[in-house]
Amino acid sequence: MLSKGTILITGFNGYLAGRVAELAMKAGYSVRGTVRNLDAGAEVQKALLGLGYGCRAEVVQVPDMTTPGAFDQAVIGCSAIVHLASPVKDTFILPPAEVVRMNISGTMGILESASKAGPKVKSVVLMSSVAANFDVPTQPGIYSEENWNTTSEPAIAQLGSEAGGLHAYCASKTAGERAFWKFREERNPSFSMTTLQATYFTGPPLIPWTSPSQLPFSLANLFSLLSTKQIPGPSLLYENTVDVRDVARVILWSVLNPSVADGQRYLCAAATGGPQAMADVLNKRMPELGLSRGSPGEGYDEGYPSTSGDVAFDGRKAVEATGQDWIPYETTIVDTAKALVPLLK
Template structure:
């Protein structure tokens, strides 16, 4: 089987991103060849170094603008699978309509390119829980059958007054809707599946050389390591999954050519206090604020408290793949250990607080 996989080349778009980097690694570990796209070759150096053990099985190709029609035509040459992760999008300073149109055009462009290459037999889309979860009152459990109809309605009726966060969610749901509409309309010969993670943490493939360069939701753990409060968005919606689990289910979809399925990837309910409790258990003398141990989450298993009336059910992923999620404690500790060296020379906490806004410039995750 490994020798068979070595003959298969998988395209991973935006390979220098947090989730994409771990996905490329997981595909290589599974025996595949991987071609990763980047906008600029200079940005790929650290990723190439991190994956150097795989030698010629990992290659980089430059796609300056994935939004251009046919941008991936050449990159898909000889590929048997495509993992669409790249989603260049600014959260602030943009209008909803062009942002959503851009997200939809990227997905359609990927699928049109795939349709031109007979070698491509499956396409996996990294979507988001944002395409599934909506706000509301009363008890409800979200699964793969759900869609964020709330943000769709807002985009339809009042796009000019949407916040950056709402625009992000509208783009995610519209992009995935376009993905499945393409399948229904065109009935392509290749299999299609989507993976919808909640907030993602876990150690990155490449650790930046400064806390100021941290991107993605891992910064929530770093902030608590530094003795700070995490951003409010993670306090009110603390559903998490490890990046290595996201990569694993993507590989599962590629390997099994999963068709017509969505996977909601969420393993734990981990509010700020849960992170603090885990970190203090391994670093009792650290800067981490003690808080009220055990408050705001239920044990065993880092579950939502009974007061939480909206639940995310990520059990399908476990049932279908036959493998459980990485334990929450391990995910938190592994993330903290990866970034710990960056905190060693930050100085007193008063200094950290002054620069915390810079550290948390990622408030909405990029590349997710």
Template sequence: MSSQQTKGLVLITGANGYVAARTVESLLLAGYSVRGTVRSLSSAEPLYASLPAHLRSDLSIVSVPDITSPGCFDDAVKGVDAVAHIAAPVSATFSDPEPVLKVAKESILRALESAATEPKVKSFVLMSSVAAIKPSGEDTWDLDENVWNDASLEMVEKMGKNTPGFVIYGASKTAAEKTLWKWRDENKPGFTITALNPCFIAGPPLVPASSPNGINFTTKFIYDVLEGSTPLSDISRGMFPGLVDIRDVARMVVFSISNPEKSNNQRFLLASAFSPIQAVADIIREKFPEYRDRVQKGSPGKGYTRMVQADGVKSYDFPQQQRYNGRKAVEVSGQEYIPWEQTIVDGVEAFKGFL
């Protein structure tokens, strides 16, 4: 497919990342051409190699070494129809909030400023996070798109360099998204704006890891359960008890760009399942009998609720005291989330070669 035959050209920042790579694939499969930014051109080679050959001709890569530098995206944005800003610092072990928040805020400003210089741009999508929604330090919650994690910014203000890493991360995502909406209000751009707020993202990466240590940290728990040497109680599922499949996150980027009349000025909390590590072990032992002796048994069925729906699909529902309402994305897009068991099965298929 030549670029002239595509639905349009989309700029993806940080194109070689875990989420961005799947987004590149989803856009190409949906009929778009993609221009991706990376720090160095060589870092995009695994992305090219992981795509089907017939899609590669509609992907181009440009180098943007510093995503906070004024005008850094000006050349990359020329001729594009939409922008998806995905590049951002991600870690639960940050030790100094000042540089993290600086990158988070300045990178989104640079992307917005550059988008505003290109008349063709019709849509702008920010990959935000549930960390911009879930208040830090609360034990119970019932969350939707109307909630903001202002508590994280307040904690950073009070604690400075003593702020816990996961709070710094939440503050960075909150600050970045607030920067997005403030810029919209002040500049009134001619393109639509959407924020996606996924919970902890899991599922098979597009670009295969070269070793277990190379598996993205948000989905590595699947391999850790499969590998079997670590007690289930010691395996971290991540900072947030809500989860969503990486392919659903990528799909919502495509949807937001393709349906501006439905996505403009919207936040979408993406949350499909509540699944403690015990549930992951139970799924693997059920779906992969050959690994039953490897995967630790734990206490089957403990700590979660599995409901069998009319179509036979099993849902892993959020407990009443810790609810993430991700239904808006389903209702607006008209498509259900990938079943959580499918996420685990596909993750095992991606990682079992390391055993």
């Protein structure tokens, strides 16, 4: 089958990237992924080849995305760009101001490279985070695309290295996304520009995890429940989740509908559960796991609405735009648990 075009995906070896690549290739596109380390990219390429997509997955190395022109060669010939790469692993290691600088540099770098590539590039989608939607400390409320973090950048300016990793992460996502929109306002590019903000990722990965050390922070409580069989404490900040496969779907929809998605933020938030809700779901659907029952039914609302909880999120805009609802909470918890069970052995 002839390819419909090539979609560039940065941060190709990430949890989300594999699912974006999978959907893009199912839709008939080729993918080109950027990675810091070629070995990591080869694992993704191997998994995609195993799904029967032939040789339509290419991997290129970008050792430092903050270097001017880092993406210039990677974008050539691409019809769309999905920018997922960000310095997440450096968030609690480097000074907060450096984390912010790196995220802005990477975002601006991909936009500059897209501009140089000419009219073939039709859309650029940036993966942001709900960390760009709420203040720290968090305030109770229902957050939507209209909200922005207003506290983390000032905290870093005032406290420097003492601001901590949470402010570093929130500020980097906020500053990177604001730079993205400033570019659109000032440069009026020929390509569409869209951002997504997502809550905690759940769902199975494209490439099975082989060690607990590979798990994203968003799955810490679920893995703790499975490994200890005891119900853990609450998650950091909020209990809202979204299936990684749904986020990939909204990303690809944004790529394929540039005229509709241009200039839009889409908040990806599917459900509010929590440790007790996870235990209730798994005790019903996978009783063989032998998990603690805890206090069934407590701490969450029936139906797991994303707008419940002290810190809640409204994901209706993305649902209305794409015409498709989120994967049900119970489905994603069961699917994720099945992907995690092999790590318990």
